[in-house]
Amino acid sequence: MDVHSRYRTSAHDTVTARFNERFILSLGSCDDCLVLDDELNVLPISRGKDIKPIEEDRGKGKEESGLKDLKDSLADTKPVGELVKLAKTIDQAQAILTFVDAIAEKTLSSTVTLTAGRGRGKSAALGLAIAAAIAHGYSNIFVTSPTPENLKTLFDFIFKGLDALGYEEHLDYDIAQSTNPDFNKAIVRVNIFRQHRQTIQYIQPEDAHVLGQAELVIIDEAAAIPLPLVRNLIGPYLVFMASTINGYEGTGRSLSLKLIQQLRESTRPSLTKDAQATEEDAPTASSSRKATARAPPKARTLREIKLETPIRYAAGDKVEKWLNGLLCLDASVLPKFTHQGCPHPSECELFYVARDTLFSYHPASEVFLQRMMALYVASHYKNQPNDLQLLSDAPAHHLFVLLPPIKDDESHLPEPLVVLQVALEGRISKAAIMEGLSRGYRAGGDMIPWLISQQFQESKFALLSGARIVRVATHPDYTSMGYGARAVQCLNAFYSGEYFNLDEEAEAEQSYPDASRIDESTSLLTDRPTVRAVNAMPPLLQRLGERRPETLDYLGVSYGLTPQLLRFWKRAGFVPLYLRQTQSELTGEHTCVMVRGLNSSTEEELQWLSEFAKDFRRRFLTLLSFKFREFGSVTALSVLEAANAGVKKLDEDPTRELTPTELGFHMSPFDLKRLESYANNMLDYHVILDLLPAVATFYFEKRMGAEIRLSAVQSSILLALGLQRKTIEEVEAELQLPVNQALALFGKLVRKLSKRLQDVQKAAIEATIPEAPPKLPVATDDGTEGQAGTSWKPVETSLEDELKEAGSEATRALRERQRQMIDSLDLSKYAITDAATDWNMAGTQVAKLAAGGAEGKSTVVTVKSTAAAGQKRKTDEDGGAKGKEKKGARRSLKKAKR
Template sequence: MRKKVDERIRTLISNGVKNRHRSMFVIVGDKSRDQIVNLHYMLSNEVKKSRPTVLWCYKDKLELSSHKKKRAKQVKKMMQRGLLDPEKVDPFSLFVESGGLTYCLYKDSERVLGNTFGMCILQDFEALTPNLLARTIETVEGGGLVILLLHSLTSLTNLYTMVMDSEGISESQRELKDLKEQLSDAFPVGPLIKKCCTLDQGNAVATFLDAILDKTLRSTVALLAARGRGKSAALGLAISGAIAAGYSNIFVTAPSPENLRTLFEFVCKGFDQLDYKEHIDYDVQKSSDPSLKKATVQINIYKQHRQTIQVNLYARLVTIEYIRPHEHEKLSQVELLVVDEAAAIPLPVVKSLLGPYLVFLSSTVNGYEGTGRSLSLKLLQQLEEQSQVSAKGPTSGRLFKKIELKESIRYASGDPIESWLHGLLCLDITNYIPKLNGLPAPSECDLYYVNRDTLFSYHKDSELFLQRMMALYVASHYKNSPNDLQLMADAPAHHLFVLLGPVDESKNQLPDILCVIQVCLEGKISRESAMKSLSDGHQPSGDQIPWKFCEQFQDTVFPSLSGARIVRIATHPSAMKVFSHYGFQSNMYNQDFVEMVIYNQGSVEMIGYGSQAVELLTRYYEGQFAPISELDVEDVETPPLRVTEAAEKSGVTGEHTCMVLKSLKNDELETSDFRPFNLDFRRRFLRLLGYSFRTMDYRLAMSILDPKINYKDGEPKSSTTDGFLRSITDLLSPYDMKRLEAYTSSLADFHMILDLVPTLSHLYFQEKLPVTLTGAQASILLCIGLQNQDISYIEGLMKLERQQILSLFIKVMKKFHKYLYAIASEGLVSTLPKPKETLLEPHKISVDDDLNDAARKVEREIK
């Protein structure tokens, strides 16, 4: 029996299309697929243009296969089982066969980024994660539908209709129209800007073309925006304008080839505006690689002269080949480099791409793709500072411009779905960082434990507090994703702390957050599990520090301890200059917290804000925790002992991760118990400085090693001296000492002793050569002896002249030779035979008596 469709559904879809706002439907029941056909039909009638495309996302299985032959077999089996009437046409089967559907597994959802659809269907609701929700919903265009399919639900919330904005041309649309008329006679800006949909996009294209027409090839233009603002389209139009301006070699780099569909689509649309004809003036080449799914990889233009647009794809398996210096000749002839979604590409890769040519960067700052802020926090800040320095200097350096797109194109401004999604997943929270009223002294600050049940209760005050916490996460850490929010809310081992200044409870306002700490309790792993993990070569998920320690040192006792891992410390941007003070204060309070609660159980103090009390914050000494045996700090430099450092760089930031351990005051473990692990770490780190850490900044390497360089007495300890004397002949031969003496006497070049420097450097940084050096001398020794760097590299690194470096280096060698010569001399003396002592005894008679006796003897012989 046919039923009349509720008029509210038609009204919602109709209003959404008119105002270019997206609509969401939740369909409950096993027959929900039949209603998809009806909703798509109503949407098609309202759109009155090409049939809306559909994105169907699912976990692992579709009710009807996306493959035509497999789907026919499924329909046949359903007819045989009586589930389908063979005499009636199944509307859903017709809907599937009519085309326009894009199927996507949740695990492969990254490939839909940058694409636009009229309808998004999310099957298997229980498999959705915050990342998937943000990734898929934001692909729907204005007026489109978002449909959630549920098999069963006990209760449904009411659907609310939104009051829509009045029709008519907005102020920004009038300004865009004026801009198009103003630039209509300019070439190539005039024809291209006609394809722009918003004023922001029009200004962005005009800025790009200004840099292109300047032709100094010394500009870097960064385009920042949330999703759906037309970044890729603006870049595509700018590329077509560069071709019209005579540029010959243009390279495009992106994290995924499918992210470039919109960009190349608008390159071709720009060509249409410039009266270029496909197959006559240019041709488009698709990739022959099946994994790239016929993505555009090259465009050849023949209208003026042979020009080429190529796409270099960043992929995980070929990242190293892409950034190796000896392959940098791929960009030797480039005139324009376009980096789309630069924030999704590892920061070192982006830095290596910058060169003496025009560079366009685009990055998403809000939404799913905008949660990784390393690009905006580091690279853009560095480029801006370099541009300001070059502008003040006598020579002209690179110019830097930053463009932001705020007005949405994919859907109208004020879209309720965007507001809901951003509010739900804390995607647009950069505006939630309040200005600090002042920076209190660290000693006046208190650490508070955050009640997560209250934090995620959706109370207006706790919601604002959550937004501020997430804003600090995004602004101060390198990589974030919506799944971090789920981890904060649900992970039982994770706990949250905030460092606040003095709290005035008489004021009805939330306190300023200076620092946020996320802590994870780990450990208490049985020795049997640790031994099994080592024998299997498999590291289970979770308990990162115990398993990493077990793997690095092959130790099965450490995982049985319990500890707290500081996952991250996020500090307010205005307090970054005093980060070490606030970070140390937070760490100290955190340590005191987990120690004191073992012995003290205080009452909970409620702090209320707003109309009712919110049980949100508890002072650090008023909680109750399980005892722990060690405190771990990850990604934070602190005085406790370092025990491991990852030899592989992070794929996002290009940095290494260091693990630091500290025992608690009230625990039986002492810092000295970790000393053997620290010594082993130092030895391994010294060996790897010539390999994995060869490009590490010398200041960071010196900070990690923290070597002893000041020996007041100038003499080694007896144990060190004995050990050194026994091994000196194995380390340095007499010929080595002769060469070292010749160099220190300025009779030989420093290349004559380069083979000795690594040996001497290892001995010195292991504190086996008690020679006092200055910081500069020790740093040069580290660069040459441990990192195997040449003098030219050190010149640029330390900003010193070559003669200064060699002067400091020869002073080091003279001190080493003096000490080694003394040690060798002592060893040589000990090997010589000892002289025999001669005993002298006095004569029994005097000299006179002896002479008289001799005289008498002679007289007798004469007679």
């Protein structure tokens, strides 16, 4: 088949047509199917040849009679009577009446939701309702849908309704078609000018900001639009919303389970003030501040309409039943465990699903397939019929399911908690890589190898082998309970070889017929295809220990960036390597590619991942002031944290720290002085705004050292002001912080970073100062010579001892001075000889006094010095001689003058 060409890759080019086998077998189960060959021969597989005639309709049914009575009763009511005549079923007519009632009220706080299966006439009812709004004088009507091509039926019935009301084209209204070649000339605008100017305008789902003057907004196929965008479209005006509850048009974002439920709660008075959106439905990373601020009003009137009677098919049509079963359109999830609690994630096991058995059309396999597709429908994915064929026939895709603990006595298939779809990629030939890079194109499949090779211009990456996780579909009742993380963890362990057991593989190894092999002896003209025998198919579920894992180098994932998904994959250890700058037209999200190594990978083997993550971080920091400015600062910071996990080893290199020379290239001394002044509360923050990009780049590239750490809020403020170039008012709205608190936190972080930059500058100055000379050796306590110690030793003597010692020294010095003064005196004039008479008399007197015989006499003893007279005479002689010399000198002087 030509369609299989897009499923082939360089390493996987053998396609097994499992979808064809299941399709042919399903035809045999359809009672109203007649299969013919090119010669119009009825083949044995047909069950239509056994068709039985049905009884003739003997009258109109109850519904037809009710519809006719309703049309007759409204025949004279303008304008609704003319519009109801175009209804095909009683359900559709009642839906038109409900729409017209909401239009006639002309309130700006009403919502009408219309849900139905495929082929029930939803778009036709909306078209007729718009015609009724034109008749009631509504001027500004906006219509939105994933693409304008989806609105063909809606516009057709707008024109039928206008014709029924007497409007004529060119006289009363004009039609404008799109000039976009992608829209195939779809109608995007209708201008009505019969009474006054009225407009029906198509807008993109993300253009909610143009609804300022809207009076009526119609959202067709709302389930195919991301839930945050649908919520932004609801505002102070009348809203009509239609969605398919089953089928591929209704398999996105779980509209009926979330938004409609929130609208129901918002109509309750007790919940009007407390109704808030859950974190899972928060705006996407790329939502602008204005779009985020727009929220559905708290008090709105909700009307719900459901269409049951089919128009495209007859009631109970077997072909519709066959089609729904073949394409899994009616797949619905099972209710939550009621008889027992939810198992712990660590108790659940991951199993490999054999696709040959899953798509064999065996009754048990069909039940399990329907359950798996129900998880796809209920999860956050937009599905197509082609996805089912991709799941069955693509040779590089594999399926895993996470199952609760299975008891030995269980006889039924367990309910899958998580479905994992994995695509093996890589191992592209070097010639194909070089040709693709040189010509700027990439082949189909192998998304991550081609994308990373082009973004980094590294051809060797495509030679590696990896597994891309395509989908992680979790049961809606078990989200945020750890089952998805458990499934990814088990998948990583499987490809790391932790489950593989050679003994178990040998026991499970068994040869089965090749499903792609065609038996030449069979013929559709004579044989009737049947489901293969059970023993001819491999087990539907296979334990991971029984299967040999493929040799891989990495695990990867590609998804639309939202805060919740980013947090999930970051916790799983994945590192971002690519973030698309333009938004997806379908979801309004930016595609993000994340990669991680296996548990068995070494640091040397993952050196390429660190280099890629480092380059991604540098590019992302630069692009934050461009398209990524629309990101919330918290989301952008989370992306940086995920990238830092892959660059951790490189950031620990001390040579990457900021050098004084590099600092001088980016900032002058005046700039550093400005930062210091602001840190000291001497300047306004506007004065340093021009320095924030360089400072923020230094910090987020881990150039300031490991000791500089900012809190999460401070990092968000620095990223928003420095890299995203946002205003402080925008930071206030994002972080829900008053401006004064945000500026206070900003001042603290600037103080930290300014001090660090000053330290870098001081280090440059210290490098220019010569080193001090070495110290001379000094004697140590043990008497040897050594270097002087730098440590302090305790004083050996106390303060009191030192004071006493100082006092003793002062006393000794005083006594010494006194001794010197005494020695300087002339005592020779007091000399007494032993022969002196007075001395003898004094001795006799002392003896008497001692004996006590000299009572009444004086106790004072006087002795005359014998040297006093001689000394006096000598002194006088010396003085007379000197006087004569002086007189002689004077006489000589007088004679000389004469």
